[in-house]
Amino acid sequence: MTERTEKKPSPSQKELKVRARAKNKKPAFVRAESWKYDRFSIGWRRPRGLDNKIRRKIKGWPAGVSVGYKGPKIARGLHPSGYREVIVYNIADLSKIDPNTQAARIAHTVGKRKRALIIAEAKKLNIKILNFKVSPEAEKKEEEAEGEELTEEQKKEKEEEEIEEVFKEGEPVEAEEEAEEEEAPPKEEKKPKKEKASKTAPEPAEDEEEGEEEQ
Numbered sequence: 001m002t003e004r005t006e007k008k009p010s011p012s013q014k015e016l017k018v019r020a021r022a023k024n025k026k027p028a029f030v031r032a033e034s035w036k037y038d039r040f041s042i043g044w045r046r047p048r049g050l051d052n053k054i055r056r057k058i059k060g061w062p063a064g065v066s067v068g069y070k071g072p073k074i075a076r077g078l079h080p081s082g083y084r085e086v087i088v089y090n091i092a093d094l095s096k097i098d099p100n101t102q103a104a105r106i107a108h109t110v111g112k113r114k115r116a117l118i119i120a121e122a123k124k125l126n127i128k129i130l131n132f133k134v135s136p137e138a139e140k141k142e143e144e145a146e147g148e149e150l151t152e153e154q155k156k157e158k159e160e161e162e163i164e165e166v167f168k169e170g171e172p173v174e175a176e177e178e179a180e181e182e183e184a185p186p187k188e189e190k191k192p193k194k195e196k197a198s199k200t201a202p203e204p205a206e207d208e209e210e211g212e213e214e215q
Contacts, residue, residue: 012101016075018074019071019078023071026069027063029044029062029063029064030043032052032053079103079130081103081128083128083130084101084102085103085130086103086105087105087106087107088106088107088118089110090118091117094118094122094125094127097125102127103130104118104122104128105131106118106119119162120163
């Protein structure tokens, strides 16, 4: 009996190719008179002037953005990675996502604690998160861990470390200063100085008693 291997996310590239082919046919939309003034960026801006030639679609001037240049329907709203975006608010929303064609985007209103739990659950379900970047060092560790079989205890420890890393990203400076103060060794208490013995110290009482007996 051969063991079944988990399918890795592999979005279809057909829609992306159709969109790229349609984009090559479109003109380059540039800002009006951006070729004339250096202070204007080339990026498209809607022309609003009363006498603007691009707004009036006068012959000989660059084309402006309009409904006729809309992209193909099958690729409309598709992420550049090839996945369909699904906004996630909690862990329960991850169960509705197909990891082969869809990817999760964590809503900006989600807090840090819930965000860490969503990221940990998405890794278990092999779901891609679009607004979460993994450092190259973490990727190397994951590749090394894939070759080695991990026990249940090691998996739990790994999940806890990942959650802690997400929390550490936004720790305030005050919390770090408090932690440094706790780690610092306690200061030694200064011992009180001994009082110097007076030069004219009284003689012991035993010497006086011996003198009286001799008399």
